[in-house]
Amino acid sequence: xxxTTNISTKDTVWEEHEALIDRVPRWLAMTLLxxxxxxIWDLVTRMGWVSVIILPTPAETLKxxxxxxxxxxxxxxxxxALWTTTLTVFYGFAIATGxxxxxxxxxxxxxxxxxxxMPYLVAIDTMPKVAFAPLFIAWLGFDIGSKVALAxxxxxxxxxxxTAAGLYAATENERMLFKAMGATRMQTLxxxxxxxxxxxxxxxxxxxxxxxxxxxxxxxxxxxxxxxxALIRQAASQLNTPRVFSLILYLSLLGxxxxxxxxxxxxxxxxxxxxxxxxxxx
Amino acid sequence: MVEAQPQTDGQQIQQTPPVYExxxxxxxxxxxxxxxxxxxxxxxxxxxxxxIIGSSGCGKxxxxxxxxxxxxxxxxxxxxxxxxxxxxRPDIGMMFQxxxxxxxxxxxxxxxLPIEIREGRSAAKAAYTRAKELLELVGLKDFANxxxxxxxxxxxxxxxxxxxxxxxxxxxxxxxxxxALDELTRDFMxxxxxxxxxxxxxTAFLVTHSLDEAVILSDRILVMxxxxxxxxEDVKIGLPRPRNLEMINTPEFGQIVAHIRGLxxxxxxx
Ligand SMILES: Nc1ncnc2c1ncn2[C@@H]1O[C@H](COP(=O)(O)OP(=O)(O)OP(=O)(O)O)[C@@H](O)[C@H]1O
Ligand SMILES: [Mg+2]
Numbered sequence: 001x002x003x004t005t006n007i008s009t010k011d012t013v014w015e016e017h018e019a020l021i022d023r024v025p026r027w028l029a030m031t032l033l034x035x036x037x038x039x040i041w042d043l044v045t046r047m048g049w050v051s052v053i054i055l056p057t058p059a060e061t062l063k064x065x066x067x068x069x070x071x072x073x074x075x076x077x078x079x080x081a082l083w084t085t086t087l088t089v090f091y092g093f094a095i096a097t098g099x100x101x102x103x104x105x106x107x108x109x110x111x112x113x114x115x116x117x118m119p120y121l122v123a124i125d126t127m128p129k130v131a132f133a134p135l136f137i138a139w140l141g142f143d144i145g146s147k148v149a150l151a152x153x154x155x156x157x158x159x160x161x162x163t164a165a166g167l168y169a170a171t172e173n174e175r176m177l178f179k180a181m182g183a184t185r186m187q188t189l190x191x192x193x194x195x196x197x198x199x200x201x202x203x204x205x206x207x208x209x210x211x212x213x214x215x216x217x218x219x220x221x222x223x224x225x226x227x228x229x230a231l232i233r234q235a236a237s238q239l240n241t242p243r244v245f246s247l248i249l250y251l252s253l254l255g256x257x258x259x260x261x262x263x264x265x266x267x268x269x270x271x272x273x274x275x276x277x278x279x280x281x282x
Numbered sequence: 283m284v285e286a287q288p289q290t291d292g293q294q295i296q297q298t299p300p301v302y303e304x305x306x307x308x309x310x311x312x313x314x315x316x317x318x319x320x321x322x323x324x325x326x327x328x329x330x331x332x333x334i335i336g337s338s339g340c341g342k343x344x345x346x347x348x349x350x351x352x353x354x355x356x357x358x359x360x361x362x363x364x365x366x367x368x369x370x371r372p373d374i375g376m377m378f379q380x381x382x383x384x385x386x387x388x389x390x391x392x393x394x395l396p397i398e399i400r401e402g403r404s405a406a407k408a409a410y411t412r413a414k415e416l417l418e419l420v421g422l423k424d425f426a427n428x429x430x431x432x433x434x435x436x437x438x439x440x441x442x443x444x445x446x447x448x449x450x451x452x453x454x455x456x457x458x459x460x461x462a463l464d465e466l467t468r469d470f471m472x473x474x475x476x477x478x479x480x481x482x483x484x485t486a487f488l489v490t491h492s493l494d495e496a497v498i499l500s501d502r503i504l505v506m507x508x509x510x511x512x513x514x515e516d517v518k519i520g521l522p523r524p525r526n527l528e529m530i531n532t533p534e535f536g537q538i539v540a541h542i543r544g545l546x547x548x549x550x551x552x
Contacts, residue, residue: 173382179352181399182370191399195386272385272429 056242064242068250085227086254088144088216092151096208100156104163109189125157130218137223147219154215155208162204166197199273202266209262213255301453301485302326307358309344317510318344326487331479333488333496334504341511342489346457350374363452372400375451377459381438383430390426393444416444436467454486461491469527472499493539498525505545515545
């Protein structure tokens with residue numbers, strides 16, 4: 001016999017009172033917010049509350065976006081600049097990944113690394129790394145090299161820390177299992193600790209992707225050269241704020257591309273872990 | 283007082299040569315100078331199922347790790363099939379409280395992992411047929427190519443039984459293998475374990491917290507007391523095999539449980 005327990009729904013009707021704004025679909029919500037922000041922006045500049053030298057009107061910015069976009073598409077000097085910055089970011093990220101990963105394994109896997117290397121890394125990491133820019137320029141000149149060095153320098157530390165933390169992540173039971181199977185240290189590292197640590201390592205890479213952009217642009221601000229950072233500085237010194245705005249927008253596309261490449265790689269290589277749109281772990 | 287000392291009818295078992303022989307074993311953890319085990323002597327014979335029960339922290343896992351060659355003893359000797367245990371050995375199969383399946387390997391890849399580690403990838407591939415037989419044995423043959431993330435707790439533990447069995451070990455060491463499962467699944471798994479052990483003629487050593495589990499599965503139960511960890515009694519369980527869950531309600535079963543509970547005393551079950 002089946003008995004059905006009826007929880008009285010008469011006077012305690014549980015209704016989800018979701019606000020209207022929470023019920024609109026994502027794309028609409030995003031568009032709505034965009035329109036509101038741009039609307040306020042337009043109002044503020046149109047009414048002359050803020051000087052157009054400080055904040056250009058949306059229309060001006062849009063016009064300049066087209067101009068820069070056109071310049072990029074037709075392969076003019078801005079494309080060269082973007083390419084230079086892209087190379088800087090790419091090399092910086094590659095070097096940071098190589099060095100960061102190696103140091104991370106050294107720190108996470110050896111007692112020497114943990115005891116002797118880590119304290120120095122922490123000490124350097126707490127320094128304001130941008131302050132090293134003049135040194136890199138002095139050592140490597142005004143070419144792309146000094147920018148790559150600064151970008152890599154900033155991006156290395158999160159990868160070291162993430163890799164080391166990842167190597168510690170295997171549980172006691174998993175280590176014991178490998179020991180019981182007679183696994184060598186190398187086997188334990190390659191078949192247990194590294195795969196277990198991959199989600200951590202990718203988190204480090206995402207932080208590094210943000211850092212490498214900051215490093216490359218800072219390098220170009222301070223060291224001149226042919227990159228996008230130099231264009232931005234130039235536009236700013238001419239008080240061409242619409243240009244600064246549009247350059248930053250295009251630059252952010254580069255950052256997004258790098259970030260989502262890392263997210264894509266994480267989905268591909270850490271397939272057993274569920275990853276959401278923004279690359280966060282669900 | 284319970285007078286019903288369970289009868290000893292494991293006589294024919296006793297005559298076969300021991301698989302495990304542990305003599306005057308003691309273990310002191312150097313780190314905190316903690317005496318985890320003193321003067322442990324035990325023999326396990328072929329096809330025997332022996333359980334060890336005792337309060338938390340009395341040294342059961344320590345004993346099991348020493349038997350598995352994962353931890354060196356301070357004094358004493360551990361012999362498995364006539365050879366001293368000096369490190370992890372392929373003729374020992376282990377199972378832990380957690381299934382510990384690697385999430386980036388499919389069920390079948392997880393099962394052949396011990397072979398992959400010891401003999402390489404091609405040997406592991408060659409063991410697939412065997413792994414499939416084992417999966418069939420535990421009723422998981424449809425899940426060979428599934429990742430562990432899609433297995434339930436009980437299914438994962440069944441897969442880890444297969445992993446333990448794949449290298450055909452002479453000895454099974456089980457550290458609370460089913461204690462993380464719910465009671466119904468646990469009963470079921472215990473019956474599975476008994477069936478597998480009988481079918482394969484396996485020798486097993488089980489660490490458990492559950493009296494019922496120990497009595498239903500074992501030929502002998504070693505009762506351990508803490509501080510320092512030592513074996514205080516060796517209780518023979520004469521219940522006929524194969525055992526089934528209905529036996530839990532029989533008076534014999536109740537007497538054995540009561541007897542061991544008395545031995546363990548108040549401290550273990552407050
Ligand atoms: N690596 C270690 N270093 C120092 N002391 C330890 C270590 N491992 C265990 N001990 C101590 O040894 C004693 C026995 O531990 P053990 O893990 O063998 O107990 P147990 O009987 O398995 O307990 P439980 O039933 O809770 O699993 C405990 O007091 C514990 O604190
Ligand atoms: Mg234990």
